[in-house]
Amino acid sequence: MFSLGHFLTLSSFGESHGTAYGGIISNFPAGIKLNLDLVQVALDRRKPGQSHITTARKEEDQVEFLSGIYEGKSTGAPISFIVKNKDTRSSDYKNIETNFRPSHADYTYEKKFGIRDPRGGGRSSARETLNWVVAGALAKHILPENLAIYSYVSQVGDIIMPSMPDINDDFYLKIESSPVRCPDAMISKKMEDLIQEVKIEGDSLGGVVETQIKHVPIGLGEPVFGKLHAALGHAMLSINACHGFEFGSGFAAASMRGSEHNDEFREDFSTRTNFSGGIQGGISNGMDIYFRVAFKPVASISKVQNFVNKEGVLSPNGIVGRHDPCVVPRAVPIVEHLAAFILADFYLINKIRK
Amino acid sequence: MFSLGHFLTLSSFGESHGTAYGGIISNFPAGIKLNLDLVQVALDRRKPGQSHITTARKEEDQVEFLSGIYEGKSTGAPISFIVKNKDTRSSDYKNIETNFRPSHADYTYEKKFGIRDPRGGGRSSARETLNWVVAGALAKHILPENLAIYSYVSQVGDIIMPSMPDINDDFYLKIESSPVRCPDAMISKKMEDLIQEVKIEGDSLGGVVETQIKHVPIGLGEPVFGKLHAALGHAMLSINACHGFEFGSGFAAASMRGSEHNDEFREDFSTRTNFSGGIQGGISNGMDIYFRVAFKPVASISKVQNFVNKEGVLSPNGIVGRHDPCVVPRAVPIVEHLAAFILADFYLINKIRK
Amino acid sequence: MFSLGHFLTLSSFGESHGTAYGGIISNFPAGIKLNLDLVQVALDRRKPGQSHITTARKEEDQVEFLSGIYEGKSTGAPISFIVKNKDTRSSDYKNIETNFRPSHADYTYEKKFGIRDPRGGGRSSARETLNWVVAGALAKHILPENLAIYSYVSQVGDIIMPSMPDINDDFYLKIESSPVRCPDAMISKKMEDLIQEVKIEGDSLGGVVETQIKHVPIGLGEPVFGKLHAALGHAMLSINACHGFEFGSGFAAASMRGSEHNDEFREDFSTRTNFSGGIQGGISNGMDIYFRVAFKPVASISKVQNFVNKEGVLSPNGIVGRHDPCVVPRAVPIVEHLAAFILADFYLINKIRK
């Protein structure tokens, strides 16, 4: 009921300081040769501690596959995996056992369930996203080989890329060689500096992850309640700290005229402009898909703020755990792999459609 | 598989010029007294032709209930309904049978399914949204009586409400007495004038619908893939012409600091600020929920643009049907009732949770 | 959640004396030419009043299609239909409004929902099965043309066909020319006589419907929780009055030895025996599928028995409505079309599998 995907699905589990994360991917096609090293590489891109501007935690997240694969190929059986939790200093989280932190899920989980695992946020922790990266990295094996998903940071705080960059041959390298995963080296440097500054202040920063997808097959997505952009939006809004999603022209479309916004066809059915962001009526039209995901500044800051305990007593606190001042760079592989999973789901469903 | 809701679900059907629209609402609780007049009133708010600035089509959409209701009360059986199509001048749509209109779903439906009902957009028509209004109007009967959903137009083209308005006693009246459903009379007038101007040009306008929800029970929404804001986002992105969704601080959060964005608790567990938009970790915290939905300018304009036929031959065309120059005012009841349905779904699920 | 099928799904609605029955079939493939007359013919086979041994009610059930079909072909959009209720003498059912009939669903519905539509059994009426016949008749359009489903009555009361009959060219004619739908003319006559006898007594009879399916593609069905026979069993057990399901060797397998029961392969991968009933590990193996569905005698009898009212007071009653003394002949097209729907669902899913 609460899983990712329609036909290709991910059911997942795990808490920040529990035994393990993991998931089951159902309806993965049979007979596909899997490069499991690539899955680990994807997971490594998500981990913290990759540069001086991210958290000092070292999560050496190793994915282990438990089923669904035989002699390197998918068998059509559910593919399951786990990632064991290692670096868990539960003592760091002692005072949140009795306190609710502002803008965290402590209070809402407690009120909803009447119980919560307080260690590191429990089920509400962003560590859950490692399940999604594993699932997305597997899903990429289903997609056409030339389909390429480029996610990158386009905004950190008030530092914003002025326009959507063109994708060129070494674009992926540009992203990954930037500590903030911004492909524009100049802007990347500014973002780094800002994050460093804010880190010293014990504060945090929001930002935007932009994504461009090339070589999308025509016809992905379903009418009405299975629209491709709605499924992408749902997935992205499921990422911790996400506060907004727009595709194609996005919010800017609100101030445009139809005569300006309509994407006129060329004789080869491509369009002259692409304000539609590659999706019309919820279905891909073969043009590039692009969308933007907005993240709030993470709530975990060391600056002192009021917590509240179950009795409603306020007390000033700084969060002492090791936390990223800006999670947006680490959100990049999450966005990229969620997109891959969503596309693969519709790609499979499309096999029935004709 | 492609329906609305998780436990309380709407399965729907219909094409613009088919026999009827309709739907089945499953798992509606038993024994609830239903005010079916209110459902029709809700539907009337959605119809075109309500003012001089909307389309001249008269769709006298009458909802008929076929099952699930006995002596005015829900029985726990599926509630089904139909809305017959009436005012269908198929001849208006002749030249789109062989042509693909720019930024419509003509081309993608044709490529995906190999066939399409070309009359009025067929399944891709926004007339589908009348099903959602009926479902949402029924869903309101499940929600707590004091829960109130206020949707209104906050932007049309470049005319924007400067800040989120406070809700007062006659706020709903203010919305409905404005032809564009903007509660600020001065701004409403400007929006009207702009729409009138653009209508004469044969062009169209985008805009934004903003929503505030009061008296939300704590605990609605589910962890990870059932987050309340993700479900709302998915629903809103399913509305025709929608290009973006943000809740709480939204995209503005990207330029904020954590120390500024964190919503500090008061001793009664309410928060001093509400950048979270009433949702933390995907679960309602009892504060007001608010979100914004961006709409592109509708693609149907009478201004001449190139269509393309199946052979790739371009031909200049103006769309001659009767179309709204700005659909955003009519989107207001759609947004409002979709939100009601999503909330009611989680409200029911929560009964199991505890 | 409570619908038929996994990918190809039927959501349905309706009460015995409500406005209409109907359903939505989702994910029906696009571009399939539909013979809607055949759907009506199928529905006519289900209706009561076809012979002197069935109920005198005349339900002239006419199916109307509301969506998903354009110029005689499926469009890939949801196919919806309704069948209006006509011959509803509500007064016949007056005394069951306040009384619970033995072995009906009156009491359980009342206790579960706290309310019920008492007219003709409301949602629990077997009239719901007309939705399934419509859905199955459409589903047949998806299946390979040579796939043939033969359902027939193999037992009425203690009159039992001695062995599973061979299918020959005019087998279908034999079934339909028998008033009890038993292909063996001699046994059919005995069944008729027994039903006539029991009818006069104001009593009712149980029976068994047997089904053989020829030319089944290999590979239908899914491992573990999507087994073909389990899906068939679930569907059949959903038919009113059904009390048992067995496939292949069925309950007789319990007294067999493995060396006797194992179906040895031939060199063409067909098997010498077919105790497996064409299904191994939940997946069709290309041999004939066969299964049996047991029905209890219908609970509605005119013989006097005790009803109980809501206060627990007993009162002797005979059910005065017009009811079949033996529903098993009318169950034949229901079983046949349910089977078609289940097979079509797995047939579509299989397209993704490879």
Next chain:
Amino acid sequence: MFSLGHFLTLSSFGESHGTAYGGIISNFPAGIKLNLDLVQVALDRRKPGQSHITTARKEEDQVEFLSGIYEGKSTGAPISFIVKNKDTRSSDYKNIETNFRPSHADYTYEKKFGIRDPRGGGRSSARETLNWVVAGALAKHILPENLAIYSYVSQVGDIIMPSMPDINDDFYLKIESSPVRCPDAMISKKMEDLIQEVKIEGDSLGGVVETQIKHVPIGLGEPVFGKLHAALGHAMLSINACHGFEFGSGFAAASMRGSEHNDEFREDFSTRTNFSGGIQGGISNGMDIYFRVAFKPVASISKVQNFVNKEGVLSPNGIVGRHDPCVVPRAVPIVEHLAAFILADFYLINKIRK
């Protein structure tokens, strides 16, 4: 899509000789104190090697919980578990890598997926059922404490319990103290002797597991496609080697009259007879539920029979692995725990219904 349950769901994975089995239980209510020892005890009841008449394999199946539990209580988060595979002599299964065994799933899996894990049957192995026992043992924590499920062997080969036994205080002990899990000591001995005899012959035996459920709340089960007996039937038919399911009067109902079969009410709404098996219209009526599950003799026998290879060449083989001559005694805890899971699912859903 292919999981167990509607709201409370089990998604599972695992192959006979893979790394591990396991599953995710979703929507388990929060705050329930869990006795995990009882889960292991349940699992131990399922394992082979418990007596001289079962297989000599020693599967020391240890369940490990990975998530969803904090300080001994459920948190509302997905509960996941794994059971590692240990005693896997892959060499035993060498010749089935290239051969299809009769009446196994080797051939159908190969044809469906184009690939299979041949070791021990891979995904089609009955080891999957250990996942179900774990899930059912957890589900029991949700059910009312006095609800009691008694499953036992009522038939092995042609040795049959003459009538359904009454449940008394030490009934559970009687079941578990019998090596074949038949509560009648005399018949149990006969069954044992028969199994021993057949074991020596290298052959196998079928049988029947009967279940009685006491103290069932009224109202479990849903109309039409969520009927309690249909969900039970679907679950039971998912067990390896199951060939039939009947509840209440079952197949015997086919030869009964309505006047005999109808269960007349008493003044306290209990019924004088219980041919309905505690379920009317798919919904529990508070009377005892009872049903029977038929199992074929297992296909793995050491007696020589023809296998076939991928080229269609036949070769005489005896299966040399260690296999139960009769799996029915081990099916008892599987049936019992599947039933618990199904009941718990409907029990949770019912919380919304009123």
